[in-house]
Amino acid sequence: MSDKLLEIKDLKTSFRIKDDYYAAVDNVHLTVNKNEVLAIVGESGCGKSALAFSVMGLHNRAKIEGNIYFKDQDIANLPPNKLNKLRGKDMGMIFQDPLTALNPLMIIGDQIGEALLLHNSELSKTQRKERVIELLNKVGIPRPEHVYEQFPHELSGGMRQRVVIAIAIANDPELLIADEPTTALDVTIQSQILDLINELKEDMDAGIILITHDLGVVAEMADRVAVMYAGQIVEVADVHTLFNEPLHPYTRSLFDSVPNKAEAKSKLHVIQGIVPSLQNLPREGCRFAPRIPWIDESVHEEHPSLHEVAPGHFVRCTCYKHFEFPGESSEEEEQHGVSRS
Amino acid sequence: MAFLEVEDLKVHFPIKGGIFGRTIDHVRAVDGVSLSLEKGKTYGLVGESGSGKTTTGRAIIGLEKATAGTVTFDGQDITNLKNKSDVRKDVQMIFQDPYSSLNPKKRVLDIVSEPLRNYENLTKKEERIRVQELMELVGLSPESILKYPHEFSGGQRQRIGIARAVALKPKLIIADEPVSALDVSVQAQVLNFMQDIQEELDLTYLFIGHDLGVIKHMCDNIGIMYRGRYVEEGSTEEIFTNPQHIYTKRLVAAIPDIDPKNREAQRQFRQEVKTEYEQSFNDYFDEEGLAYQLQPVTETHRVALPEKG
Amino acid sequence: MWKFTVRRLLIMIPQIILLSIIIFVLAKMMPGDALSGLIDPNIDPERIEELRHMHGFYDPWHKQYADWVGGLMQGDLGKSFRFKMDVTELIGQRVVNSFWLSLATLIFTYLLAIPLGILSGRYNDSLLDQTITTYTYIGFATPLFIFALVMLWVFGFMVGWFPTSGSVTPGLEPGTFEYVLSKINHLILPSLSMALIATVNTVQYLRNDIVDTKQKDFILTARAKGAPESRVYNRHILRNSLLPIAAFFGFEITSLIGGSIFIENIFGYPGMGQLFLESILLRDFSVVTAVTLLFGIAAIVGALLSDIILSLVDPRIRIK
Numbered sequence: 001m002s003d004k005l006l007e008i009k010d011l012k013t014s015f016r017i018k019d020d021y022y023a024a025v026d027n028v029h030l031t032v033n034k035n036e037v038l039a040i041v042g043e044s045g046c047g048k049s050a051l052a053f054s055v056m057g058l059h060n061r062a063k064i065e066g067n068i069y070f071k072d073q074d075i076a077n078l079p080p081n082k083l084n085k086l087r088g089k090d091m092g093m094i095f096q097d098p099l100t101a102l103n104p105l106m107i108i109g110d111q112i113g114e115a116l117l118l119h120n121s122e123l124s125k126t127q128r129k130e131r132v133i134e135l136l137n138k139v140g141i142p143r144p145e146h147v148y149e150q151f152p153h154e155l156s157g158g159m160r161q162r163v164v165i166a167i168a169i170a171n172d173p174e175l176l177i178a179d180e181p182t183t184a185l186d187v188t189i190q191s192q193i194l195d196l197i198n199e200l201k202e203d204m205d206a207g208i209i210l211i212t213h214d215l216g217v218v219a220e221m222a223d224r225v226a227v228m229y230a231g232q233i234v235e236v237a238d239v240h241t242l243f244n245e246p247l248h249p250y251t252r253s254l255f256d257s258v259p260n261k262a263e264a265k266s267k268l269h270v271i272q273g274i275v276p277s278l279q280n281l282p283r284e285g286c287r288f289a290p291r292i293p294w295i296d297e298s299v300h301e302e303h304p305s306l307h308e309v310a311p312g313h314f315v316r317c318t319c320y321k322h323f324e325f326p327g328e329s330s331e332e333e334e335q336h337g338v339s340r341s
Numbered sequence: 342m343a344f345l346e347v348e349d350l351k352v353h354f355p356i357k358g359g360i361f362g363r364t365i366d367h368v369r370a371v372d373g374v375s376l377s378l379e380k381g382k383t384y385g386l387v388g389e390s391g392s393g394k395t396t397t398g399r400a401i402i403g404l405e406k407a408t409a410g411t412v413t414f415d416g417q418d419i420t421n422l423k424n425k426s427d428v429r430k431d432v433q434m435i436f437q438d439p440y441s442s443l444n445p446k447k448r449v450l451d452i453v454s455e456p457l458r459n460y461e462n463l464t465k466k467e468e469r470i471r472v473q474e475l476m477e478l479v480g481l482s483p484e485s486i487l488k489y490p491h492e493f494s495g496g497q498r499q500r501i502g503i504a505r506a507v508a509l510k511p512k513l514i515i516a517d518e519p520v521s522a523l524d525v526s527v528q529a530q531v532l533n534f535m536q537d538i539q540e541e542l543d544l545t546y547l548f549i550g551h552d553l554g555v556i557k558h559m560c561d562n563i564g565i566m567y568r569g570r571y572v573e574e575g576s577t578e579e580i581f582t583n584p585q586h587i588y589t590k591r592l593v594a595a596i597p598d599i600d601p602k603n604r605e606a607q608r609q610f611r612q613e614v615k616t617e618y619e620q621s622f623n624d625y626f627d628e629e630g631l632a633y634q635l636q637p638v639t640e641t642h643r644v645a646l647p648e649k650g
Numbered sequence: 651m652w653k654f655t656v657r658r659l660l661i662m663i664p665q666i667i668l669l670s671i672i673i674f675v676l677a678k679m680m681p682g683d684a685l686s687g688l689i690d691p692n693i694d695p696e697r698i699e700e701l702r703h704m705h706g707f708y709d710p711w712h713k714q715y716a717d718w719v720g721g722l723m724q725g726d727l728g729k730s731f732r733f734k735m736d737v738t739e740l741i742g743q744r745v746v747n748s749f750w751l752s753l754a755t756l757i758f759t760y761l762l763a764i765p766l767g768i769l770s771g772r773y774n775d776s777l778l779d780q781t782i783t784t785y786t787y788i789g790f791a792t793p794l795f796i797f798a799l800v801m802l803w804v805f806g807f808m809v810g811w812f813p814t815s816g817s818v819t820p821g822l823e824p825g826t827f828e829y830v831l832s833k834i835n836h837l838i839l840p841s842l843s844m845a846l847i848a849t850v851n852t853v854q855y856l857r858n859d860i861v862d863t864k865q866k867d868f869i870l871t872a873r874a875k876g877a878p879e880s881r882v883y884n885r886h887i888l889r890n891s892l893l894p895i896a897a898f899f900g901f902e903i904t905s906l907i908g909g910s911i912f913i914e915n916i917f918g919y920p921g922m923g924q925l926f927l928e929s930i931l932l933r934d935f936s937v938v939t940a941v942t943l944l945f946g947i948a949a950i951v952g953a954l955l956s957d958i959i960l961s962l963v964d965p966r967i968r969i970k
Binding site for chain 3: 056058080081083084085086087088089092093095097100101102103104105106111114115118119151153164167168170
């Protein structure tokens with residue numbers, strides 16, 4: 001694990017609600033290496049997108065504490081003019097919803113061309129157009145000359161996502177952040193887009209952060225995986241370790257709630273209670289503890305930190321050592337969890 | 342005769358055009374769909390966006406006017422039935438988005454009791470008791486009936502939607518992507534719950550979805566739709582282990598494998614299927630790129646292939 | 651595109667026919683006629699009846715309508731009983747005046763609305779935004795005719811910067827530089843008064859649209875490309891936000907017509923609005939119907955312009 005591309009140290013991203021700041025991302029340490037896909041997994045509200053936005057500097061009114069080293073430069077709270085030299089050039093981002101991620105009034109060619117124009121002013125107009133067409137080809141869009149002149153609404157969702165990807169990779173970035181790139185797409189389109197990202201990874205030599213809630217996508221794409229819950233990373237491991245030997249109670253619960261793995265018509269595992277809202281996040285102790293109340297409180301750490309249980313495999317809190325799924329009583333639990341909420 | 346019998350259902354939407362805005366053509370959203378569903382079973386209707394699966398569901402329940410074909414439910418013809426008859430009361434729908442399908446300005450009590458008010462004459466008190474029972478049935482506390490939808494999480498809202506759907510003790514529920522907007526752990530909760538009440542109330546489900554993992558988990562039989570027509574129909578087993586149509590094969594191959602060890606194999610397999618799909622597209626679809634009529638493979642398994650000879 | 655325009659033009663035909671019928675029916679329903687009030691009461695009533703027959707007042711309605719429309723087609727809007735001249739000629743002078751007043755008002759409206767809306771939207775919730783928003787609220791609440799009277803009193807009479815009535819200083823030779831200058835001088839106060847009130851709609855609209863567009867995903871895409879803030883605004887936000895303003899243009903014209911009736915009367919500006927009110931008071935029906943018809947057509951044309959502008963700037967409509 002050499003070639004450190006991005007190193008996040010003790011990142012805390014807080015949003016202001018009324019008069020207080022609430023951390024959506026808390027105490028996050030992460031590294032992304034060159035030529036590696038790091039998947040960040042978690043459910044909505046876990047802070048995975050807030051983390052990505054912090055790296056790209058896309059938050060509007062957030063307080064960002066800690067350090068984000070990109071190629072040894074701390075880019076947390078970098079002033080916009082310096083950040084804009086990196087964004088779109090060394091760092092590219094793919095967004096979730098291709099239907100809204102493109103400007104409806106601009107032709108495709110200009111939207112991709114803009115990324116080139118901003119970072120590569122030596123290119124002449126014709127060179128730029130050539131490069132855009134080359135990019136459209138690269139992301140697998142048929143008839144690129146024609147698509148160049150088209151508006152977003154004339155393209156299908158899958159095609160638009162390819163355009164969004166073309167924008168992100170226009171300047172051969174070293175870091176590519178993909179925020180739920182296939183969530184809004186049909187399965188067959190999803191597999192095409194994932195294959196495309198894989199191909200691009202091979203010839204770009206870039207590091208990729210893949211944000212997703214879909215464990216299937218993680219299994220297919222990731223080299224390493226970070227699992228987030230309530231703003232914190234609860235487990236990090238390489239993909240094989242994580243899928244074979246998940247340790248943190250949250251990771252294990254997540255795996256058990258996916259229908260793909262379970263026997264048809266069997267009961268899926270249900271995590272008790274609900275994901276706490278930003279204002280109600282437990283700030284003390286193990287944040288997952290309220291959702292596994294049958295586990296004795298004493299097994300949680302007072303200030304849970306990430307422990308390296310094997311080389312490269314980190315788990316937060318010590319409760320994993322004592323965690324067990326409750327027998328066949330998942331139905332009762334559910335009732336339980338609900339009445340508490 | 343099966344519990345729900347859909348015969349050659351067609352839903353065509355007019356396309357307006359030209360200078361005078363006349364109807365110049367039709368979108369064949371649903372173009373000759375037939376399916377039959379046994380009581381107590383779950384039937385999965387699968388397809389990608391634009392395949393017509395949702396329109397099919399809406400036409401069965403009468404939210405969309407059928408252009409042709411018949412829908413027979415429990416022996417009665419309910420095609421294009423508009424009035425609030427007893428049959429309509431037996432068929433209910435669960436919608437995709439628990440955030441927009443519940444009126445934010447109404448209390449849970451009013452949301453859930455709305456169908457009761459339409460069909461049954463209950464006193465305020467009886468109504469309240471019924472709603473409280475329903476809340477308990479869907480695993481929400483009876484006190485929460487005076488809350489508003491925004492006070493609930495996504496999974497809880499979807500259960501409120503289900504409570505509304507089961508309020509009249511329906512026999513058939515059409516569930517249109519009921520878990521697509523939910524996180525995995527919440528999805529598990531709703532799916533478990535749907536199975537529970539199926540047993541409890543002896544429900545029949547028409548489950549519309551695009552997530553094959555969920556469909557596989559829930560359904561006994563599956564129909565695959567593509568551009569308004571069926572390409573394949575069979576038991577869950579048959580569809581997943583022995584898909585016959587190239588489109589089904591491609592759909593099944595596209596499901597991400599949850600085991601990272603199979604990654605390379607899966608990718609290769611998908612590539613092979615893709616090549617096969619491109620090469621043999623013309624063998625499986627007609628000149629317009631639409632599916633052929635279904636031909637039986639086994640008693641339960643039917644595939645859209647050109648007639649031999 | 652041409653298809654859209656042609657279709658849009660064809661829709662106008664029934665609109666205008668309907669408008670003419672409504673106006674005609676309303677005119678016929680009005681009590682009295684041109685011969686009832688203005689004619690010397692000493693004339694023999696039988697003679698008046700005779701005149702009524704002669705002028706076709708007892709013809710069946712469809713014949714009267716056909717006559718009226720036939721006249722319209724040839725540019726004959728009837729005769730004013732008050733001014734004893736052809737309505738066409740009478741309106742002719744006024745239309746030009748009203749046109750300039752409307753144009754000046756529109757220019758002022760957008761000159762105010764666009765910068766204010768942009769500032770307010772871009773720096774939303776700042777002190778500047780709050781100030782501008784307060785202005786728009788005051789604008790919404792202030793009746794135009796009161797505001798116009800205040801403007802007239804302050805800038806016309808107290809400070810004396812602008813003339814208080816008319817459209818040009820009498821005695822100037824048309825075509826000379828002084829004449830044009832005087833025309834402009836007479837326009838400023840009424841058009842500015844109207845614009846200051848009329849603009850608040852557009853300011854609010856533009857502000858809200860910019861605040862809306864700022865939250866759109868494609869703005870994130872633009873920022874992620876590394877586009878500096880100025881470019882994000884000029885290239886991505888503004889164009890999208892000005893779109894609905896273009897669509898609003900037609901309604902702007904309609905409200906202009908309503909406003910001009912007050913403004914022209916208060917500022918003694920000889921335009922269509924003033925003529926309209928005078929003619930109503932004097933029961934000069936042929937003028938009233940003609941002016942109403944022209945106002946109606948102006949509103950219909952305004953809506954047409956809106957649609958065409960919108961289809962030019964919005965590719966999503968252009969295709970259809």
